[in-house]
Amino acid sequence: MDKLIDIRNLTVKTASGRVLVNRVSLDMEKGEILGVVGESGCGKTLTAKTIIDLLPENLEWEADKFEVLGVDYLSAAPKVIKTLVGGRIGYVPQNTGFYLHPMIKIRDQIADGHILYTKRTPEQALDKATRLVCAAGIRDTQRLLNSYPWQLSGGMRQRVNIAMALMNNPALIIADEPTTALDSTIQKQVVDLFRQVNQDYNTSVLMISHDLGLVKYYCERILVLYAGQVMEEAGVEEMFAHPKHPYTQMLIKVIPSLNIKRGEKLQEIPGHVPDLRQVIRGCVFKDRCRYRQEICDREVRDQTIDQHHIFRCNFDL
Template sequence: MSELLKVDKIKTEFQTDKGPVTSVDEVSFDLKEGETICLVGESGCGKSVTSLSIMHLLDRNGSVTEGSILFEDKDLAKATEAQMRKIRGNDISMIFQEPMTSLNPVLTIGDQLTEGIRLHMKYSKSEAKKYAIEMLKKVGIPRAEGIIDEYPHKLSGGMRQRVMIAMALSCKPKLLIADEPTTALDVTIQAQILELMKKLREESNTAIILITHDLGVVAEMADKVAVMYAGQVVEETDVYTLFDNPKHPYTLGLMESIPHITNPDDMRLTSIPGSVPSARNMPKGCRFYDRCPHAMERCLAEKPELKSIEDKQAHSIRCFLYENEEKDYEKKHAEKEVSS
């Protein structure tokens, strides 16, 4: 598998009346063909802004000010709007959280679906329509020949998300960015959509950046995971290592605070105290400092780097605990497990 995307220390800033606000800071990850990376984190952690930065879909006051986004050796951070137009919907496409608002209500499904096909694949009108019907069938829409002439309001949420997926995949993109694609859907519909995404991924070898806050979805879909907190990646590794051996105190806190249906009856949830710092007022040192149970003096003043901790697998963490105190911490954690 060859490298498809390499995001290297990007910084995204928004210019506001009160000065610039950094919402993504030093975010790096890379992705090979056919691989799925999940960006997880809570609201405001910068996971959506990261994906919008890749796609150049930021609001007018936002821009990538540092770092590079190498996609097939082209730097998207420096690409012009004209270059991006050729890439968007063609090499990289995106699906959004709200299938209700991301389809144009006054155009038929067919109009919206064939626009990109005709533009990027240079199909004639009738060829494009035939191809669009084929795509709708592929994503499991019944009566595709009829649905193609319908307007979006006729479809349910799950069906609309299927149309969005058909649209995103119609030009055979190399990279698909899915921003919370199932958050607005019911669980039984979510299971259908995830199943569909898995099937299509296998068929087309598309790489996926999946943005979600749901660790269940992460466990279902990801090859590797980047956990984000307050605009930074705090932990990155493959999905099995992340769930079997999470290291960063935030990742641990996140895992312990989810009420899950397989939890034992009397288990009490551990919550992370406090809330996420605001982007305007980021702490100088570690951004998790005031919520972290292991915070040290050093964390207040110094900024931790994202560093690899193991030689065998790729597992990087942004935390001082793992520089010298690794053994000490392991011991503490073991004690905690015994006592709880």
């Protein structure tokens, strides 16, 4: 299979040297649905924004290798990367309103990018926009297309973002918490849409989420991040059958069950994510880990079960 993304040892840091993403490696095959999971602040969104060239100006990145859709980010001209991102990568942001201009109607915002990159007519672009917003679960398509972003709910804006991401038939869709602000029925409709696009056009989907339960049912492989580092990577079935890292084990354990009784408290992971402003020696998860030993304060090692299952821990649990 062709590699769509091949990133080795990506590090994202502030100008002062504070490391936010620490030597993350990520690869995707063509047509694959990959889930990246972890708590807020673990580096999921920063990794995605590096791929779409939208890191905040106060951050910088470096990597040993960074290739996306055949483009080498380490040597390519900025214009080449911008063209790639606009034409062949669709992005669904976590912040539903940030990428929508408040004073431009939805119909124009969805259609303009399609016209720019495909040279279609405005009529053709509007026709496709209508079909996509309908597929995203919007019934009154004409009212929505003639609205401004500030007239829409967060859930409606999110579905607009999804339609925009799909307009150019991208080879890769990056969906950052795509079901935020959506009720459970629309959530299923949205992720089913991603799966349908994947099946119909062999489009790769990089789904970022804090919801491991959601990722379990829609992704083929999972990358678990914590405090800017990869804790574990494996196929979905292997990950849930044989989780190796204590953090992965705890994430699986706290997935809400349909059998939970009324009034029963949901399980949670004790402790807090470490302060990345401080230099952390050894394992970044040690303060929350029940298996912690003295060696964890000094070092942590990467272990390989096979080429499809790796984890970062001093012990084979």
